[in-house]
Amino acid sequence: MQVTETLSEGLKRGFTVVVPGAEMEGRRQARLTELGRSMNLPGFRPGKVPLSLVRQRYGTAVTGEILEQTVNDATRDLLAERGLRSATQPKVDLVRGDTAATAGKQAADDLEFTVELELLPEITPPDLAGLSLTRLKAEPDAETVERALADIAKRNRRFETIEEQRGAAPGEALTVDFVGRVDGVAFEGGTASDVDVEIGGSGFIPGFAEQLEGLQPGQERTINVTFPEEYQAAELAGKQAAFDVTAKALKRPIDCAIDDDLAKTIGFEGLEQVREVISQQVRQEYDQLSRMRIKRELLDILAEKADFPAPQGMVETEFGSIWQRVEADRKEGRIDDEDKEKDEAALRADYRRIAERRVRLGLLLAEIGRVANVSVTQEELGRAMRAEAGRYPGQEQMVIDFFRKNPQAAETLRGPIFENKVVDYIIDQASVEERTVTPEELAEIPPAAA
CATH class of the missing domain: 3.10.50.40 (Chitinase A; domain 3)
Incomplete structure (x- = not known):
């Protein structure tokens, strides 16, 4: 095939691709011959139907099939030969197609089409060992446990x-x-x-x-x-x-007394066992808050280091998703007080910056994960499916079947798993200082990154 570069501007690339008509005709002849081997027509032995009759019956369909296959193959080869990684699905437009089968010509036309795409930027992952993070820790205190016991007693009055x-x-x-x-x-x-x-x-x-x-x-x-x-x-x-x-x-x-009898009422051997279970549950909640805080700190640091250009096609897609939710919230009167003071142009600018930040962060995390060979296993994906199905009591099997029949829907579960595994990997590589704080300090919402 003949390839001519027509655009090279930032991350945008454009090409014109010409595939010789002889190659197209060869592909079509091979496909028609393959069909002829399994075609049955009265008066002809199986596999002995003349090629002219096969072409008459299947010529138009085969031409369309070969056209699509050739465009896909040529586009894939173009990207592979030039080492290009497309950020989004390349935009392909047909300029001149193969019309020999429908026009009755002896020779096929050359196939000519254009390809436009945005490349993934060159991304250099930061030195992960040089990242400094703080993991906040809190321990359940006696007051928290006793409050939880009082709630249990109240529910069992x-x-x-x-x-x-x-x-x-x-x-x-x-x-x-x-x-x-x-x-x-x-x-x-x-x-x-x-x-x-x-x-x-x-x-x-x-x-x-x-x-x-x-x-x-x-x-x-x-x-x-x-x-x-x-x-x-x-x-x-x-x-x-x-x-x-x-x-x-x-x-x-x-009122229900907080004693061993209460513990036995709810299925435990004694009150101390209940206290221990409550402490474990509270500790798990604190650990989740701790992870949320260190993950947010990490993403803020990475966002500052993600100084490569973001593919605008990806930004537009992300912005469209964000803006759709913003408009729905505005319609329902759920807009933030801060946003109420802004006109639509200012709001769009703010949320476009958020979209760009998300795209850059996503690309950086993806690159770090690629270099580190981070992947999502089928077992992990299966657990995520079961967890999602658990949100719909009585319909669990229906949800599982939906994911199995719709691989694209299942892929929406893969992204968050991958991101969390990459975040864990980075935290393991970084320098992490642990600091004990009160539960109230742990639960504080840190200020949003600029």
């Missing part, structure tokens, strides 16, 4: 019925029946009977339990609430609903 006829007060509980409606229509999961609702307690839709205060057994009340925007049932998220509530009984809580 028993309630006794109040015979006095009066309205419910905060801290007490009402046994109620209710029917919920959106736009006047009862919705799935919005009807229940004999439910104990603590007045002012959590666990229900915000505003539901608060509006039960003062309601007496035997009375009815209609309560209006709005489902949170993040509500797990997407069809109800952000919607207003009315609940018709009937109170049936008033109850008061009986």
Whole structure:
């Protein structure tokens, strides 16, 4: 094939590629001959159908197939021969195609097409051993453990019925029946009977339990609430609903002693075992916060070192994804106070900088991972699939089957695993100082990087 470079500007490259018509004809003849060996027509023995008849029946389809295959092969060879790594899918446009099969010509036209692409930039990974990081550590204290025990005791309280006829007060509980409606229509999961609702307690839709205060057994009340925007049932998220509530009984809580009997109630041998389990759980939460903090510090450092040009095609794709979420948030009134003061041009500029930072960081992490031979195993991908399926109780197998049938969807799980493995690799190579802080200091949100 003949290749002519037509563009070399920054990371952008352009080429015109010409494949001789003779090569195209050779490919087509080979494919038609292959089809003829398995073609059956009345009056001809299998494999003995004349090539002219094969061409008559399959010529147009084979021409299209060979055209696509040749363009793909030539583009791949062009990149390989010149050592080019494309940042995104190359843009290919046909200039002159092979029309011999459809035009009845004896010789095929040369195939001519153009290729435009953006290259991945040259990336030199930093000296990982020279990176200095701080890992913040915190230990569960007695107060934290005791608060958790108090919460367990509260959840395991028993309630006794109040015979006095009066309205419910905060801290007490009402046994109620209710029917919920959106736009006047009862919705799935919005009807229940004999439910104990603590007045002012959590666990229900915000505003539901608060509006039960003062309601007496035997009375009815209609309560209006709005489902949170993040509500797990997407069809109800952000919607207003009315609940018709009937109170049936008033109850008061009986405090539960924090002792070995409580521990046995929840399946443990004794109170000290519960304390140890709580400490382990809190320590895991602190470890997760610690990792989040050191990962953020690392990414901020790497962002400063990622001084190579970012492929604009990748930036545009990332920006488009970010801006779509920004517009959705603005529509729902969830925009940050800081962003409210900015006009659209300023907002776009800010989020484009974020998109560019993400692209550079992603490319740098990918290059570090490539050099270090970091990869994602099928076992790791399988665990991620099962974890994702676990978010949909009762539909786990359906989610697993979806990933197995849609490899591209499964690939969306590979990226975060790869990134975390590369981050772990870098942290292992870097110089890390450990510093003990309070749980409050560990939980502080550090200022955003510029």
